[in-house]
Each structure stands twice: as C-alpha cells, then as structure tokens.
Amino acid sequence: MPSSLHSAAxxxxxxxxxxxxxxxxxxxxxxxxxxxxxxxxxxxxxRRQRRIDIIELLAIARVYRRPxxxxxxxxxxx
Numbered sequence: 001m002p003s004s005l006h007s008a009a010x011x012x013x014x015x016x017x018x019x020x021x022x023x024x025x026x027x028x029x030x031x032x033x034x035x036x037x038x039x040x041x042x043x044x045x046x047r048r049q050r051r052i053d054i055i056e057l058l059a060i061a062r063v064y065r066r067p068x069x070x071x072x073x074x075x076x077x078x
Contacts, residue, residue, distance in 0.1 A: 005048045009075040016071050018046050020064040034063045 004010055021031050028046070032039040044050035052060075061068045 005051065009077050010048055012075055013052075013071060014046055014048050017052075017060065020060075020066050020070065021046075024064045026064070031060075031063060035059055 021028070024031070026034070028042050029039050032042045035042070041050070045052045045056070057071060058068060061071060
C-alpha cells in the first residue's frame with residue numbers, strides 16, 4: 001500500500017497549505033513563528049516529508065485565517 005504522504009489528497013492538501021500561507025503574506029519562517037514551531041517542521045509538512053495531524057491543521061487554519069474546510073473540502077479520499 002502506498003504511503004499517504006504520496007497520495008493525491010496529500011499533494012492537494014499541501015498545495016492548499018502553501019497557497020494559504022502565501023495569501024496570508026507569510027513566509028515559512030513567519031508562519032512557523034506564529035505557530036510556535038521551528039521552521040523546518042512547517043517546511044517538512046509543506047514538502048510532504050511529514051504528516052500533519054488535525055490539531056496542527058487547526059492551528060494553521062487559525063494563523064492563516066482560513067476555515068478548516070478550505071483545506072479539506074473535496075480532497076480525493078479513496
């Protein structure tokens with residue numbers, strides 16, 4: 001079974017994460033600082049090197065001022 005890190009849903013989610021961060025006018029460093037995370041953690045999530053859990057996703061949604069639905073609606077889950 002292929003890793004979920006390489007799934008179409010994860011690719012789309014990570015694209016939405018990057019787009020939302022950029023739309024918020026934030027660099028990875030600024031976003032990570034607002035989240036209280038080290039910058040490599042956010043980088044690894046955006047590059048699909050690390051899974052994101054729901055609590056992390058909620059925190060990101062708040063910092064980027066997006067509803068959770070922005071990130072998860074219509075993901076191609078099998």
